[in-house]
Structures are given as structure tokens and as C-alpha cells.
Amino acid sequence: MATQQTRRRSVTKTHERIAQLGWDRDYHQPVPIYDTRYVFPDKAKDPMKQVMREYLPMQLEKDERVYGGFDAALRAGMPTKADERWLQVMKPLILILVYAEGAAGRCMSVVMDVVPNDELLNGYHVQFVDEVRHIGMQMGLARWYTKHTPDPAGWHNGQEYMADNLITRAGINMFSHSFVGDPIAAGFTMMTVIETAFTNVAFVALPDVATRNGDFIQATTYSSVQSDEARHISNGYATMLTVLQKEENIPLIQHDLQQAWWIVHAWVDPFIGTTMEYFSTDRSDNESYLVKWDRWIRDDWYRSYVEQLGKMGVTIPPDMFDRARERLVAGLHHKTAPLAFATWPLNFWKFDPLTETDFEWFEDKYPGWYDEYGATWEAYAALADPEEGALLLGGFMEGAPPFCWTCMLACVIDDDMCHRTCADRHGEDRTRFYCSPECRWLDETNPGRYTGDRNYFDKYHGMSLSEVILKQKLLRPDGKTLVGQPHLNPDRMWTIDDIRAADFTILSPNITSAAAMGLPSGSWHDEGDPFGAVQADGNGFQPVTLYGGGAGHDGGGRGQSGLDDLAKAAVGDTPWVKL
């Protein structure tokens, strides 16, 4: 056999050659379709040095392991061995994470449209291809669960359900921040906060919980996803280091990073906290969500990353971070979970009641938990049987908190809840509620961003629950059994007739809260506009606020504003109020 020469090319030298592919345009300048307030230095550094000759076989090998794992899981009988409580919550989790992957990919596209530094573009692009891989793998996982797990109802129409679900549509709202608006702010949301801070929780800590519940195929898939995230985190850091070179960007970074942090925290913490703790049957985990959060978010991200930015001139006040943790300590996800469980008829997965074993675990991890929440969970379990003929939602709805205009989840921390009134597109005052002053700040400083028929219950106000269930097609193929159920028992499933018998009328907490407080209408539903009263009018869009006075655009889409303008843009019209 002939001697095979296997000289290995230097990745650095290869990358140096590939980096020569960029050139200064002489005949036509690129035309961006997105706008940024940031300015860019001449030099940047690509930390990834990804070359297709190495990248493609590496990813193929990783793919082989994941797809091979699907087959292995089937042969090992995982579908019937994994815990069903856990398998149920995979329905919303996987599908919203597929949206997140698409958001991350599209984030790369918008960032590439405005970043002029050739050195960074290759890394961004490779990330977009990674995200296509993640979508394929995770939809492959969804397909596997659909075909093989014990009760697939919900998976079968999952994308349709997910897009208009009370909980996951708030996730769509949050992840959309990473590819809508200023591309660099979007990039911080995805690369600096979602990927650098939260993927360790979602793609490392969560798969650990999956494995404890017998679901090793979820762990196999997400571990493979996470193996790409290190490169994506590098992209975020390279972006940060690039824009940091320009002093005029610093107030923008400070502003955008705080806002990115808040919107991600506001949805991810209650959602992942609830998923991890309220859908795990296995109670061998010594770490609560809060402990994991401290390890991955506080220590690994905030202290090791955000605080270190201070050395480079970016001072991020600790308030936003401290406030998020305080909300977790105050029970953000413990207060959100019962509301989510109470809305089970409107969801596309089953919610298994907690047991004594669960109570003990929660009490051990969060002393005082039982006194505060135990009775609610006992009531939930007692009403899970359709024979009882009553819904916990009935009791909840009368005193339910309104939903936050910005993050779209319930305003569960009483002391934080606030509101403001704004005119709708017809000039009539309406009330917007916020779960926190921070969410109010996001809305006030980003006019035009938060659109659509946002308050989930407004359009169903006064309708019977059964009518809403039918409208959302939340029945199984037999035409009578609900997709969502308040327990796992296949013999005692709720039907649409049971719901009708319970005779329950939906009331929007936003409408009832505003009325109780003597405020202008809390409804933002507009019968004449299926997408809500704020759609299409830009919601009072004022370019002055977002684009630093709107002055000095060079026509090429890149802002040329002065320092004063940018500083004003950084805080908007409503400066951050320290609590």
C-alpha cells in the first residue's frame, strides 16, 4: 500500500489565509437592512478560527452520536422506562428551545448585516450553521418522543400549540429580542446573556435532571448542543471586545446588557425553574434551582464575566442582577408554577400533582415552602379527578395577578407589580401592568417593540373555558378528551363535557385588576384588529429615543451620533430608577 502522507495543516495558518478572503469594496458598498446605534473599530479578532475542513467532519461525528443515540434509546426501552411526568414537560420545553435555536441563528444574520469587521463574520456564520444543526437535532428528538413515548398527545400539534400557548408564547417574545431591533443589542441578548449565562442551566443542569428521570436521550441531544455553545460564547465575547474599543459604545453596552439580562431572566428563570423542579419525579438531586443558579449564573457568569467588564470600562450596576436573585429567593418560580398548573386545560401537556415526596424535597431545599404553597398543591391534587367537577383555575382567576406587558408572564411578586396608562391607536387610555419596574423600564425605553395582542386572556374575557379549548383545538383525536390533563392517570382523563359541566367563564386578570383599581381598561384586545390594539401603529414609535436623537445617520445604516446623543439613548426618556 502506498504511503499516505498525513501532514497536518496548521489551523492558525489556514485561518490566516482564509481571513484574506475579505476585501474593500470599490464598486458597490453593502446595503444593510437593519440599523444599529453602535460604531465599530477597524480591527477585530475572530476567536473561533473555524475552518470547514475541520468543522464539517467534527459536526458529522457529533451528529452520528446523537442520531445513533436515538436508536440506542429505543433498543434500551427508554420510552417506557423514563419518568412520564418528566416526558410530559418535554413537549413545551423542546419546542420553545427549537424556536430559541432559530432565534440564535437569525441573530447571526442581523449581526452580520451591521458588523463591518470581516474577522468576525466567519464565526457568526458558523454559528448560524450550528443553529440549523440544533434545530434538526431537537426536532428529531421531538419526533422521537412523538413516535415512541407513552402519551404523545400534544406533540402531534405541538408547533401550533406552542405558538399561542400562555407560557411558551412569552418565550417566543423573549427569544425574539435576539433578532429584532438593534442587531448588537440583539447579539448581547443571545450571545452574552442567553448563551453565556443560561445555556449552562438549560443545556447542562437540565439534562442532568433529565438523566435522573431516566431520560438519557434528552441529555445526549443537549450535551451535543452544548458542545457548540462554547464557540457561540466566544462570538459574544469577541463582539463585546470589538464594540468596547469605541468609547461612545460604552453607555449603549451598559444599557443594552442590563435590558438583555432582565428580559431573559424574566422568562427563563420561572420557566426553567418550574420545569426542573416541578416536573422531576426523581428527588435525588441535592441542588435546588437556586443553588444551580448561583453556581452557573452568579459565579460563572456574573462574577467571572460581567464584573470583569469593569476592567474594560463597562460598569454594570449590580442592581439588576441582585434584583433578579431577590425575586428568585422571593419565590418567583414557586409562585408561577401553581398558576401554570391551574391553567392545565389550556396547555398541551399533562401536569402531574405533587406528592408527599415532592413536598419533602421542596421543604428541604426551600424552608418554609410548605407553609406558603403546600395547601395550594393539595387543593390541586384534590381537584385533579374529573369526578370532583371543579377547577382550581376557578379559584385562581378571581384573585389572579395580571400579566406583564413586557415579559408576558404573571405579575406574581406583589411588591414589584406596577402599571402605567397609555393611549391605544384610537387615542383611548388603557392600562399596562408590569411584573416589575424593570419590565416597565424596558417598555418605556423601547417604544414600538412590544406589539401584538399581548395579554393572553383579554381576547377570551367572558368566554366559557370550553369554548376557548375548542378554539385552540386542544382536544385529542377522539374529539372529546382534552390534550392537557391535571394528572397522569389515563383512566381518569378530563373531557370537554367535564369542562362544560364545571361551567367556568374566563376573566382576564388584566381587565379585572384594572377595574378593581379604578384604572382605565386593562384590555388591549381590539376586535377590529386580530393582532391587537398596538399592532401596526408602531405604538408611538419615536426614533429620537432609540437612535440617540436620530441625528447623523450616514445613509449606510450606521449611526454617527455624538456622545451626548448616545448617552441619552442609553437611558432613554425614563432613566433607570434604583430600587
Next chain:
Amino acid sequence: MAGEVRAGERRKRRGDDPERSFQWITPKGRKASLYEDVTVGTQPSVYTFLASGYTCSFPDGRGTWWDDSTGVDVVDWTVFRDPNELWERPYYQQGAQCEKEIENATRSARSEGLYADVDPAWVEFLRRDGQVQAFVEHGIWSIATRRSRAALADTLTHGIVLYAAVKQRQAQAFVIEGMDLDEDLGDFQIEAAKARWTGEPAWQDARRVVERLGTITDWGELIVVTGLVIEPLLGSLVRRELLLRGALRAADPLTPTIVRGAQRENAWWNDFALAFAQFGTEDEQHAAANRSLIASWLADWEPEALAAVDALEPIFAGAPGVDFAAARARVVADQQALVAAAGLVAADPVAAA
């Protein structure tokens, strides 16, 4: 009864149980393909499932997605399918296969001493212009990857992203070839290729049209122009007619492997663009307007692409064993056939010349 039970079980195992397949997909065939299962429905819109509108919008009033991101208008974007059903798994399989073939060709050329047989005039040509095509591929990549986000369906976004990905692979393959030849034969510098790209008059019309691609703001236009104009005319002229045919005649053991892989990918994109154009021109409500728009794009870009083709005649003249006139005739005929398949008419190549 027992038979009915067994039949029911079989149906469930086959996936006929409606709860065991994705009901949100309207399959193109009798049953949803794997490609459809993992792609369709991953990009919700106000037309598909976002019943309450876009919750996150641009300050200028654009929603998360916006209809006029392309001038092409169709009844339902979600019906579009890539005829070759490329998704991540086959993409990585095919891309890795291309790179493996190139690596093997490189090893073989070295271990079998094949470089000794290559026509010296061809080596000189490769030194001068062999890597310049990398700039064409890279230029297309840089706009494709930027326009992918605005596409109005997941199947379209995926296609554009993967097109950008194959362009980047092709660009890098030409550069790595130069790097390897530099080691084996000496004096294959990327800087010299860049100087040719930015300074050699014969390449300037190609550079001009590639730079102009960067001004495209309509993702539909990007698909049509790259797939039905730039790739079949300029791309195939350089890759197939110049580099592949020339290399085969010159006993070049490496370049044909690189180009064959690139042309396989090119065939995929031609199919994709053709399917896209047909999707627009056959739409039940907007066919006439789409036909007119796509025809205007063709009319706008074909003369410039043909000018770039014609300007490359001196480059062909510097390469042994290639015939520019025959090459031009072949790519023009192929492009006309492609455009005709979309129910449209290509520009008159003589008038353009």
C-alpha cells in the same frame, strides 16, 4: 376482532396514529418526509400559528417578520419545499464527504507523485488565477448569510443559510488547495490571488457584479439572481468550464475533485432557485405579478453577469486546454434552459455581449 386489534397496532407502529405524527405539516407527498418533520413549522408567523400577532417588533414598525422583505408574493409561503430536501444531517454528510474526497485526492497526489505529470502551463495558470474563484464564492456567502433571516418560511431560511454554508466551504476549499500546492509546488499565495481579484482588469466585471450582490435587500431576489443568473453563468463558467475542464486536460489530480463537489452543491442550489421561481410564477393569485418581477430581476442582472463572463476571456486565454467560446456557449445554453424551466426567458446573450 383479534385481526382488527392487530391492524390497529400495526397502524400505530407505522405512524398512522394521528397522535404519533406532526399534524401541523401538510406534506408535499402522501406522508411527511423526515426533512418536513424537522423543518416545517419551526418558524411561526402571523399566518402560521401566531394568532395574536408578532409580540416583538422593530421600532420602524416591521414585525418579527415582514411581508415586504421580498417583492415576491404568494398565497402561502409555508408550502415551499426544497426539492432536494436538504437539512442539517445530509448537509453535514455531503459537506464532510466533499472535504474527505479533497483530502484523499491531496494525499494521493502526494503519495503517488502525481504532481510531476501536471502540465507546467496549467500550474502557472493555477498560481495566477486558481484561487481567485474563492473571492467570488466568499462574496456570495457574505450576502446570502445576511439575507437568510428575513425569509418568510423555515424551508426558505434553511435553504439560504445552507447555500451560504456551501459557498463558504467552496471558498475555503480553493484557498486550502492553494495552501497545499504552495507546500508542494511553491508560490501559491493568497495575497497574489487577492491582488488579481482586486486589480486584474479581466476579473473586475466579476468583482463588480459580486459586490453588487451585497446591495440586494430582497431575499427573494437573492435566490433568483444567484441561482438562475450568477451561478449558472459566472459560477459554472469558472468552476466547470475553466477549472474542471482545464484541470482534467492538464492531468491536475486535485482541482477536479474540488470542483466536482462544488458543482454537486451548485446543482442543488439551481434546483432550489428554480423551485422558488416556479413557486412564485405558478402561485394561484400572484403568478402574473411574480412573473413580471422575476423577469425584471433577470433582465436587470443577466447583462452584468454576461459582461463578467465575457470579460474573463483573457483569463481563459492564459489557461491551457480550454476554449472560451465553447465554454461561454455551454453556460449560456444551460442558463437559458434553467430560466426556461421556470417559464421565463433569459436575456439575449448576443445583445448583452
